[in-house]
Amino acid sequence: MGFFEKLKQGLAKTKDAFVGKINNLFRSFSRVDEDMMEELEEILITADIGVEVTENILDTLRDRIKDEHITDPEETRKVLFEILKDMIGEGEPIAEEKGAMTVILVIGVNGVGKTTSIAKIANVMKKKRKKVVLAAADTFRAAAIDQLEVWADRVGVDIIRQAEGSDPAAVVFDACAAAKKRDADVLIIDTAGRLHNKKNLMAELAKINRVIERELPEAVRETLLVLDATTGQNALIQAKEFKNAAEITGLVLTKLDGTAKGGIVLAIKHELGIPVKFIGVGEKMDDLEEFSAEDFVSALFE
Numbered sequence: 001m002g003f004f005e006k007l008k009q010g011l012a013k014t015k016d017a018f019v020g021k022i023n024n025l026f027r028s029f030s031r032v033d034e035d036m037m038e039e040l041e042e043i044l045i046t047a048d049i050g051v052e053v054t055e056n057i058l059d060t061l062r063d064r065i066k067d068e069h070i071t072d073p074e075e076t077r078k079v080l081f082e083i084l085k086d087m088i089g090e091g092e093p094i095a096e097e098k099g100a101m102t103v104i105l106v107i108g109v110n111g112v113g114k115t116t117s118i119a120k121i122a123n124v125m126k127k128k129r130k131k132v133v134l135a136a137a138d139t140f141r142a143a144a145i146d147q148l149e150v151w152a153d154r155v156g157v158d159i160i161r162q163a164e165g166s167d168p169a170a171v172v173f174d175a176c177a178a179a180k181k182r183d184a185d186v187l188i189i190d191t192a193g194r195l196h197n198k199k200n201l202m203a204e205l206a207k208i209n210r211v212i213e214r215e216l217p218e219a220v221r222e223t224l225l226v227l228d229a230t231t232g233q234n235a236l237i238q239a240k241e242f243k244n245a246a247e248i249t250g251l252v253l254t255k256l257d258g259t260a261k262g263g264i265v266l267a268i269k270h271e272l273g274i275p276v277k278f279i280g281v282g283e284k285m286d287d288l289e290e291f292s293a294e295d296f297v298s299a300l301f302e
Contacts, residue, residue: 003289006257008299010281014262015300018047026077032065036073040080047263048232053270057083081301087266091291092250092275095220101179102186103212103219107205107246108226109193109238113254113280115144117226118188119151120288121252121278126155130185135175136161137168137208138190148190154285158182168192169207176215187216202245224277226252227268230259236267243272250277254288257281262300 021043029036037058044054057080064070064079096102104121108114115138122132134152138144142164152159160175172189179187191208194201212219225248227235235253242248251274256262265276279296280288 003286004295004299006281006287007279007289007295010257011262011296011299013257013260014047017260018043018263019301022077022080026073029073032071032073032076036076037062044263048261048267049263050233050236050267050271053087053267056270057087084266085297085301087270088293088297089269089275091293091296092277093290094277095222095249097220101184101216101219102222103216104186104188104222104224105191105205105208105212105246106188106224106226106252107191107193107242107248108252110141110144112193112226112228112231114138114193114226115147115190116151116283117252117254117278117280117288118148118190119155120280120285121224122152122155122157122186122188123285124278124289125186125188126157131183132157132186132188133175133179133182133184134159135171135187135189137171137175138192139164139166139168139171140192140194144190158184168204169211172208172211173215176212180216187219198241198245205246222249222277223247224250224252225274226254229253229256229262229264232259232261232264233267235264236271239268239272239274243274248274250275252276252278252280252288253291254280257287265296 025039041054041058060083061080070076106114106118125132134148134157136145136148136159145161149159160178162171175187223246225239225242227239253276256279276291278288279291
């Protein structure tokens with residue numbers, strides 16, 4: 001099964017709960033009125049799009065209805081889907097430059113699927129014939145180091161690790177040296193997910209970033225935040241908190257197959273302006289891929 005088919009299956013719950021309800025709503029009205037708009041508002045909010053983004057969507061829809069003199073619910077439905085597609089926008093690939101290493105720093109709270117996402121990103125890169133090195137810099141949890149080592153072995157990539165409790169920046173220093181020596185294309189760094197202690201996290205990330213800048217000054221940089229789509233608006237709150245602690249360049253959304261609230265993609269994109277770079281729709285190695293807005297929109301709306 002190709003990833004697009006997996007994506008369609010993964011978004012089935014969202015499609016039924018969100019797009020299905022919208023379609024039923026527009027079928028049940030013979031004309032566009034405020035009652036219909038109120039019911040639409042409720043559907044959007046329960047899809048975890050959030051109040052602020054829902055208001056933005058409805059304001060845009062009302063303007064289009066007025067400007068284009070729309071009275072037909074079916075025509076209104078088409079315009080609504082156009083607005084939603086525009087909000088999702090285009091996907092952005094991982095930053096790459098010919099002849100330069102790409103360093104991907106991965107952040108996120110424990111439990112969101114961060115370690116497995118790192119392995120799956122490594123798998124995506126390996127399929128592109130990239131040489132990948134992993135750095136186990138989440139040294140506060142022995143389980144995280146061991147888990148990443150198991151995944152590295154499974155994917156068939158090198159891993160740089162130290163003992164539990166080691167200085168994360170020291171692991172990153174070793175990993176930078178190893179990546180240079182092995183002529184790696186991509187270095188992916190796991191970091192501790194202690195958002196409740198934001199000051200320490202900021203200091204640690206700053207230290208890691210200084211090591212990367214010093215050791216790999218020519219490298220192309222990405223900082224990816226991993227979020228669990230099933231947590232809905234909580235994922236958005238986490239993203240806002242992490243945005244205050246780090247320069248996030250992209251998002252990895254996991255477990256989209258486990259939720260009927262895939263509307264969180266719209267909320268995150270609109271409220272944070274951070275592109276989704278990878279999406280995950282399952283547990284298997286090939287169930288995470290680079291985000292294609294076109295595929296996402298097709299799987300959800302068509």
